[in-house]
Each structure stands twice: as structure tokens, then as C-alpha cells.
Amino acid sequence: MMYSPAIIAEAVVNGLMTGAIYALIALGLTLVYGVLHIINFAHGALLTAAMFAVWAVHVAFGLDPYLAILPLTPLFFGLGYAVQRFVIGPASHGSDSNILLVTLGLSIAIENALLAGFRSDTRSLNTDYGFQVVELGPLLLSKPRLIGFGAAVLVTVLLWLLLSRTDTGKAIRAVAKEKLGASLVGIDVAHVYAVTFGLGCACLAVAACLLMPTFYVNPRIGQAFVLVAFTIVVLGGMGSIPGALLGGLFIGVVESLCGLFLGDSLGQIGIFLIFILVLLVRPTGMFGAKA
Amino acid sequence: MLEVQNATKRFGGLVAVNQASLKAAIGSITGLIGPNGAGKTTLFTLISGFESLTEGRVLFQGQDISHDETHIRARRGIARTFQIVQPFAGLSVIENIAVGAYLHHAKRSDAMARAEEVGRRVGLGPELDKSASSLTVAGRKRLELARALATEPKLLLLDEVLAGLNPSEIRDIIPVIRAIRDEGVSILMIEHVMQAVMNLCEQVYVLAHGRIIAEGPPAEVCDDATVIEAYLGTGAAERLKREKVHA
Amino acid sequence: MTFRDIVPIIAVIALLAFVPVFVTANTVLNFLVFTLIIALTAQGWNILGGFGGQFSFGHAAFFGTGAYAAALLQVRLGINPWIAFAIGAMAGAAVGWMIGYLSFRSGLRGSYFALVTLAFAEVLRILANAATFTGGAAGVLIKLHVRPENFQFESRSAFFWIALALVGAVLVLTRWIERSRFGAQLVAVRENEAAAKALGVDTLRVKLGAITLSGAVTAAAGCLYAQYFLYVDANIAYGTWISVEAILAPIIGGLGTVFGPLVGAVALHGLGEVTKLAAGSVPGIDLMVFGVLLVVAVGFAPDGILGLLRRLRRSAQLSGAPRHA
Numbered sequence: 104m105m106y107s108p109a110i111i112a113e114a115v116v117n118g119l120m121t122g123a124i125y126a127l128i129a130l131g132l133t134l135v136y137g138v139l140h141i142i143n144f145a146h147g148a149l150l151t152a153a154m155f156a157v158w159a160v161h162v163a164f165g166l167d168p169y170l171a172i173l174p175l176t177p178l179f180f181g182l183g184y185a186v187q188r189f190v191i192g193p194a195s196h197g198s199d200s201n202i203l204l205v206t207l208g209l210s211i212a213i214e215n216a217l218l219a220g221f222r223s224d225t226r227s228l229n230t231d232y233g234f235q236v237v238e239l240g241p242l243l244l245s246k247p248r249l250i251g252f253g254a255a256v257l258v259t260v261l262l263w264l265l266l267s268r269t270d271t272g273k274a275i276r277a278v279a280k281e282k283l284g285a286s287l288v289g290i291d292v293a294h295v296y297a298v299t300f301g302l303g304c305a306c307l308a309v310a311a312c313l314l315m316p317t318f319y320v321n322p323r324i325g326q327a328f329v330l331v332a333f334t335i336v337v338l339g340g341m342g343s344i345p346g347a348l349l350g351g352l353f354i355g356v357v358e359s360l361c362g363l364f365l366g367d368s369l370g371q372i373g374i375f376l377i378f379i380l381v382l383l384v385r386p387t388g389m390f391g392a393k394a
Numbered sequence: 395m396l397e398v399q400n401a402t403k404r405f406g407g408l409v410a411v412n413q414a415s416l417k418a419a420i421g422s423i424t425g426l427i428g429p430n431g432a433g434k435t436t437l438f439t440l441i442s443g444f445e446s447l448t449e450g451r452v453l454f455q456g457q458d459i460s461h462d463e464t465h466i467r468a469r470r471g472i473a474r475t476f477q478i479v480q481p482f483a484g485l486s487v488i489e490n491i492a493v494g495a496y497l498h499h500a501k502r503s504d505a506m507a508r509a510e511e512v513g514r515r516v517g518l519g520p521e522l523d524k525s526a527s528s529l530t531v532a533g534r535k536r537l538e539l540a541r542a543l544a545t546e547p548k549l550l551l552l553d554e555v556l557a558g559l560n561p562s563e564i565r566d567i568i569p570v571i572r573a574i575r576d577e578g579v580s581i582l583m584i585e586h587v588m589q590a591v592m593n594l595c596e597q598v599y600v601l602a603h604g605r606i607i608a609e610g611p612p613a614e615v616c617d618d619a620t621v622i623e624a625y626l627g628t629g630a631a632e633r634l635k636r637e638k639v640h641a
Numbered sequence: 642m643t644f645r646d647i648v649p650i651i652a653v654i655a656l657l658a659f660v661p662v663f664v665t666a667n668t669v670l671n672f673l674v675f676t677l678i679i680a681l682t683a684q685g686w687n688i689l690g691g692f693g694g695q696f697s698f699g700h701a702a703f704f705g706t707g708a709y710a711a712a713l714l715q716v717r718l719g720i721n722p723w724i725a726f727a728i729g730a731m732a733g734a735a736v737g738w739m740i741g742y743l744s745f746r747s748g749l750r751g752s753y754f755a756l757v758t759l760a761f762a763e764v765l766r767i768l769a770n771a772a773t774f775t776g777g778a779a780g781v782l783i784k785l786h787v788r789p790e791n792f793q794f795e796s797r798s799a800f801f802w803i804a805l806a807l808v809g810a811v812l813v814l815t816r817w818i819e820r821s822r823f824g825a826q827l828v829a830v831r832e833n834e835a836a837a838k839a840l841g842v843d844t845l846r847v848k849l850g851a852i853t854l855s856g857a858v859t860a861a862a863g864c865l866y867a868q869y870f871l872y873v874d875a876n877i878a879y880g881t882w883i884s885v886e887a888i889l890a891p892i893i894g895g896l897g898t899v900f901g902p903l904v905g906a907v908a909l910h911g912l913g914e915v916t917k918l919a920a921g922s923v924p925g926i927d928l929m930v931f932g933v934l935l936v937v938a939v940g941f942a943p944d945g946i947l948g949l950l951r952r953l954r955r956s957a958q959l960s961g962a963p964r965h966a
């Protein structure tokens with residue numbers, strides 16, 4: 104079967120736009136990995152929670168999803184901070200496999216709490232711009248997804264600036280590199296861990312706000328995203344922020360093209376095969392070394 | 395028994411071991427000394443197979459074992475201890491030792507009996523049923539020794555088993571090491587405690603910056619000017635000689 | 642292993658075998674059979690995760706392989722269900738060996754191993770959901786034909802006994818592991834892989850042995866599931882729910898112990914039923930409690946229920962014993 108260049112180009116561009124959001128989700132994951140050296144299995148469930156929050160403030164207060172970024176980002180930062188500081192940290196006693204299990208437990212608890220609260224129905228938002236398109240040469244692009252793309256890239260850059268230019272960023276990088284040394288020079292490691300986790304959750308809140316105008320939410324939705332996000336993190340190099348962005352865009356395109364060539368149900372398999380291959384061949388990632 | 399030929403190990407740009415050659419004779423205790431970071435532990439990881447050689451060969455009982463995996467070398471009869479002790483923290487002392495004993499005893503009762511015997515021998519008798527994580531530093535060093543010994547090795551690689559022990563603990567363990575040798579086990583030991591080296595070793599190799607810079611009986615090696623300089627810096631040998639003359 | 646080692650196992654299984662004599666309500670038997678299937682799944686996970694310290698997050702790969710093998714072999718190829726059952730368990734062993742070979746050869750451990758197993762399970766789920774041979778999203782239905790030679794029974798008690806026998810067999814297997822050289826080496830790998838190597842343990846072979854056994858046991862649970870419910874689809878067989886169940890029960894019951902998975906499965910699902918009774922038919926409420934319990938168990942009772950009991954008994958002994966000042 105042949106595909107016209109226009110269709111393929113459209114698939115690539117669509118893939119890039121989805122990929123940017125994936126990147127944003129992966130960003131939180133990779134940041135937490137880079138600093139705490141843990142894989143946060145609750146990431147997907149926290150994303151679901153953020154998406155429900157966007158939906159809820161829209162339904163309750165009529166708040167536009169893009170405006171919801173303003174209250175939800177700090178809220179999720181605080182939530183993430185508290186979860187790391189008061190749940191994950193104390194419950195895991197510093198052992199890696201415990202952290203794995205604690206975040207798994209959190210993920211099960213959050214996901215099913217949402218299921219109990221909202222039932223398994225799928226919900227979406229009605230906005231007047233949800234279906235608007237922008238013409239770009241021969242391509243018709245969804246306006247909200249274009250906004251999502253721009254915003255996701257912007258947040259990545261902001262986060263990178265935060266880490267490289269601010270004192271908080273310096274402390275985070277110090278802890279990431281040498282936990283013991285950092286604590287010796289007076290950095291409060293538990294606080295930095297919690298801040299990092301909070302930042303990861305803040306990324307999720309932004310991602311949720313960017314997703315909701317074109318996407319839907321149900322209690323299990325996070326799972327689909329988180330597996331993709333893991334792939335991106337592994338591909339981009341655990342802990343690498345540019346890696347997460349590149350990896351996200353790449354995976355977005357792969358998924359979109361696999362969907363085009365293999366159909367929707369098999370489309371996702373390309374991602375997992377890449378995931379497995381990268382893990383087996385080079386667990387430190389393709390786009391750069393471990394940060 | 396053991397022969398290392400021109401062993402070289404590079405970690406990226408760092409040459410940790412550089413063209414090092416040494417021999418350990420059957421039934422003898424051979425010392426390996428050298429300043430911190432000289433590459434002694436790295437040489438052990440090459441002999442025991444934890445790292446692969448960049449260049450060179452390792453011969454054991456005349457056979458080239460350079461490409462054997464670690465557990466194969468252990469089966470051939472090479473056992474090592476770890477400088478940074480590596481106990482099975484969740485297990486009891488006797489269970490720790492039994493893992494070594496299982497190498498040549500498939501049955502649990504045999505392995506446990508053997509483990510108990512070895513444990514008592516190195517002085518862990520009263521601690522056998524305690525958790526390995528409850529041991530003191532000295533206890534953990536003994537456990538390292540016991541586990542390695544339980545594999546019934548022909549060659550024992552001891553990496554600073556005396557470090558961190560107090561003088562009386564050292565005095566206790568030296569006869570144990572000598573007794574092991576007397577049973578026919580060849581020993582290659584890394585040691586900073588010179589009193590022990592002088593006391594135990596028949597032959598000593600000195601490693602500095604990855605190179606073997608001297609070898610011979612311990613008393614001779616310790617008087618060697620290059621060795622003193624390797625430890626104390628250039629000019630140190632001269633200074634020492636002058637001080638001796640003046641005194 | 643001596644006869645004395647398995648006396649407690651025989652006692653527990655014999656005791657449980659009487660349950661259908663007193664309980665005849667179908668809903669209760671359903672619950673019990675389901676709990677035993679989960680226990681068996683978890684026993685498989687415990688061999689690799691509890692004794693070997695390799696935490697798989699994708700045991701669905703084995704459960705699903707067993708379930709699909711049992712269903713497809715009889716439905717598509719007309720093979721006798723009992724034989725299909727045996728082949729299903731072997732298929733689980735093969736998948737276990739394959740996943741193990743690929744990941745352990747590349748040195749994956751810890752979170753990386755958890756992730757790669759998760760991904761394997763997902764790949765299998767997507768494939769099973771898409772392929773026509775597996776019935777696609779519609780799944781496979783095993784024709785109802787109640788006859789013992791078809792592995793289908795008039796009474797649920799029969800199934801209960803079969804599940805119980807399997808759980809008992811794996812209890813014995815696990816006890817053997819605990820008492821054998823293989824088990825000692827497996828535990829050594831869990832505690833410290835480098836030290837194990839230095840003592841002559843072929844760590845790759847030991848881990849492969851564990852994941853192969855683990856795959857076989859969990860696949861057997863999958864076969865049993867298919868045979869009991871007579872239906873399989875991709876989200877049941879290869880879904881994350883079963884991977885989670887496989888992890889939860891041993892951790893709640895007692896990681897790396899013989900009885901842990903059984904105790905954990907019974908405790909969890911007992912609690913699940915109670916929660917459902919208390920909260921009405923709110924979906925997800927039982928799983929929510931499980932999640933919280935997992936966090937609490939890891940934080941405060943790392944040795945699970947069995948560990949707590951041991952601690953209680955010890956402190957009871959201590960307070961009972963005469964005190965010396």
C-alpha cells in the first residue's frame with residue numbers, strides 16, 4: 104500500500120504535537136529519576152488525577168483549561184511535595200525496591216480512588232476552540248494541539264532554566280550528583296527530594312491542562328500515558344531533560360506512523376518494542392548519558 | 395599456581411593496572427602492597443574475573459583462565475574476599491558461610507556442617523546463628539574469610555582482611571591465615587598492615603600507579619628506595635637515609 | 642528436605658480441604674476458588690521476587706500465556722484440556738526463560754527489570770488483542786461441556802480441590818527451594834549478587850531457573866482461570882491487574898516465605914470482600930484499600946503478616962518468660 108507524502112507529513116506533524124505532551128509527562132518522570140534515582144510508578148495515576156482536576160474545575164467553576172494552569176500547577180506542586188515528604192520518603196526507608204513498591208501502591212490507591220469517585224465513565228470538555236484548525240501550507244492542524252505543542256516546549260525550556268540558573272536548581276543538581284556531599288554542605292536532602300517530586304507533579308498538571316481541550320479522561324487513562332512516558336525516559340536517558348524532549352517527539356512520531364501503517368490496535372506495539380530493545384541494549388538511553 | 399602476565403586494565407582514560415606480572419607459588423603466602431589507588435583491588439578483580447582484562451593473561455595451574463567467568467574461576471579453586479565487605483545482610487552468619495560451602499557440597503546437611511566447621515575455625519563460633527548484619531567490623535572481616543574458605547579454594551585472594559581491626563584482633567587472626575596456608579591453600583594477600591606482611595609473606599610485590607615496581611622477600615622490598623618513594627614521595631628515600639646516618 | 646519440613650504444609654492443606662464440606666454456597670466457593678488462583682499466581686511471583694529479589698511487574702505475561710494456551714489449544718486444536726493445561730504451564734516456563742534470558746543477559750535488575758517485564762506483558766496484551774488466532778478483542782470462549790475428562794465439573798468443590806492441590810504442590814516446591822542448594826544460591830543472589838558470584842554461584846543460571854519455575858507456576862494459575870471461567874480475553878489474561886495481584890499477595894503475606902503468598906491472597910481478598918460489603922457496590926474501593934495497604938506494609942511491616950505474627954509470638958514469649966533484672 105502507498106501513502107501520499109501529504110498523509111505521511113500530516114502523521115509526522117501530528118506525532119510531533121502529541122510527542123510534545125508526552126515529553127512533558129516524561130519530563131516529570133525523568134526529573135524525579137535523575138534526582139531521587141527512583142522510578143515513580145504513581146506518575147500515571149497522578150496524571151489522571153490532574154486531568155480530573157482540570158475537568159472538575161471546568162465543570163464546577165467554568166474555568167478554561169488553559170487558565171486552570173494557574174491554580175493547578177502550584178496545587179500539584181504542593182501535592183507532590185507532600186506525597187514525597189510524608190509518604191514515599193518515610194515509607195520506603197531509603198531502599199530502591201521499597202520505593203518501587205510504595206509508588207506502585209500509591210498508583211493503585213489513587214487510580215481506584217478516582218474510579219470509586221468518578222466511576223469508569225469517560226469524560227471530556229466542551230470548549231469553543233476544541234475543534235478549531237490552523238492551515239499550514241497543505242496541512243490542517245488542530246489549534247489546541249498546536250498550543251499544546253508550543254506550551255510543552257516552553258515548559259521544558261523553563262524547567263531547564265530553573266535547573267541550570269537558579270539556586271534551587273543548583274541544590275537539586277547537587278543532590279542528584281552526590282547526595283552525601285550535598286547533605287554535608289548543609290543542603291536539606293529530604294526537602295530537595297520533595298521539591299523535585301513536586302516539580303514532577305507540576306509538569307503533570309501543565310500536561311493535563313494542555314491535554315484536556317482535545318482529550319478525554321477516565322480513571323485508567325494514566326496507564327496508557329505512563330508506559331509511553333517510561334519508554335521516553337529510557338530512550339532519552341534516565342534523568343536527561345533534553346533527552347526527554349527529543350525522546351518524546353520521537354515516540355510521538357513513531358506512534359503516529361505505526362498507527363498509520365499498522366492500524367490503531369497494533370500501533371502502540373512499536374513503542375514497546377523500542378522500549379524493550381533500548382532497555383536490553385543500552386539501559387542508559389540513546390540520546391545521551393545519564394545525567 | 396597463579397601467574398599473571400602483563401595484565402592491563404583501562405577504565406576509560408585511566409590505566410588502573412599497567413603491564414603487571416606476578417606469580418603466586420603453591421603453598422605460599424604472597425603479599426601485594428602499594429599506596430592507595432595503586433590498582434591492587436583492580437588486579438584482584440582481574441584475577442577473579444569480575445572485570446575483563448584489557449591486555450594480558452591470567453594463568454591458573456598452567457591454564458589460561460582469562461576468559462572464564464567468575465563462577466567458573468571459583469569452581470577451579472579461586473576465592474576472593476572483598477575489601478568493602480559484602481555480607482548477605484538478610485541471612486544468618488552460618489547461612490552466609492553455607493553459600494560458599496554449597497559450591498562443593500550439594501546436600502544441605504553437608505553444606506551446613508561444613509559451614510559450621512569453617513565458621514568455628516575463623517572464630518565465628520558464638521555468632522553462627524546471629525544475623526550477618528549484626529556483626530562488628532572484625533566479625534564481618536572474619537565472615538568474608540569464612541565464606542571464601544568454605545568454597546575449599548586452592549588459591550585465596552585476601553583484600554585487606556586486617557584493615558579496621560585493632561592490634562589484638564590482628565594478633566588473633568594471623569595464626570588462622572598461617573594455618574590455612576599450612577593446609578596447602580596458596581594465598582595472595584593485599585595488606586597495608588606491614589607487621590602482618592613481614593610476618594606472613596614469603597614473597598611480596600609492590601604495585602604503584604598500576605605497575606609492579608618491586609618484588610622480593612618482604613625485608614628486602616621494604617628497604618628498596620623506589621618502594622619508599624612510591625609510598626612517601628620523591629626524595630623520601632634519600633631523606634630517610636640521611637636521617638639514619640645522622641641518628 | 643525431610644518429611645518434617647512438609648508436615649505443616651500437609652496439615653494446612655488437609656484442613657482447607659474440608660472447607661467445601663461446610664460451605665456449599667456458590668458465591669463463597671467462587672470466592673475461594675478465585676482466591677486460590679490468585680494465591681497460585683502469587684506463589685509463582687514469590688519464587689522469583691521473594692526468593693530471588695527480582696521484582697517483576699509483568700507476571701501477566703505468564704498468567705496470560707497459560708490462560709490463552711489452555712483455551713486456544715482446546716478450542717482451536719481440539720487438544721484435551723488436561724493436556725492443554727500441562728502444555729500451558731510449560732509455555733509459561735518457556736516465556737519465563739525467554740524473558741529472563743533476554744533481560745538477565747543484558748544485566749537488567751531493579752527498576753529496569755520491573756519495567757522490561759511490564760513492557761513484555763504489554764506487548765503480549767496488544768498482540769493477543771489484535772491477532773485473529775486469539776479471537777482479538779472478543780476473546781476466546783471455551784464451550785461448556787461438563788465432564789471430568791474435559792476439566793469441567795458439576796460442582797465447584799471439585800475445582801476448589803484441584804486449585805488447592807496445586808497450591809499445596811507449590812507450597813512443597815517452595816519449601817524444597819528453601820531447603821536446597823538452588824534456593825540458597827537464589828537467596829544469595831537476592832542479597833548480594835557480586836558476593837554470590839565470588840562464591841561460585843552461576844548467577845545467570847540461578848536467576849533463569851527461578852524465572853522459569855516462576856513462569857510455569859503463574860501460567861498454571863492462568864490455565865486454571867481459563868478453565869474455571871471458560872473465557873479469556875487480552876485484558877483479563879495479560880492485564881496489569883493480575884501483575885499487581887501477583888505482587889501484592891506475597892508482600893502482604895510475607896515476602897520470600899513459603900506460606901506468604903497464600904496468607905496474603907486470603908487476607909487481601911477477605912478484606913476486599915469486607916470492604917465491598919461495607920462500602921456497597923462502589924467500584925475500585927477494594928483495590929484502593931489494597932494500594933494503601935501495600936504502602937503501609939512496605940513502610941511498617943516489611944515482613945508481612947507472617948512477620949508480624951512472628952514478632953507477636955516472640956514478644957509474647959518474652960513477656961511470658963521469667964524476667965531477670
Ligand SMILES: Nc1ncnc2c1ncn2[C@@H]1O[C@H](COP(=O)(O)OP(=O)(O)OP(=O)(O)O)[C@@H](O)[C@H]1O
Binds near residue numbers: 410428429477
Ligand atoms: N570500576 C572502576 N571504574 C573506574 N575506575 C576504577 C574502577 N575501579 C577502580 N578504579 C580506579 O582505579 C584505580 C585503582 O583502584 P583500586 O581500587 O584498584 O586501588 P587499590 O590499590 O585497591 O587502593 P586501596 O589501597 O585504596 O584499596 C583508582 O584510581 C580507582 O578510582
Ligand SMILES: [Mg+2]
Binds near residue numbers: 434435436477
Ligand atoms: Mg583496594
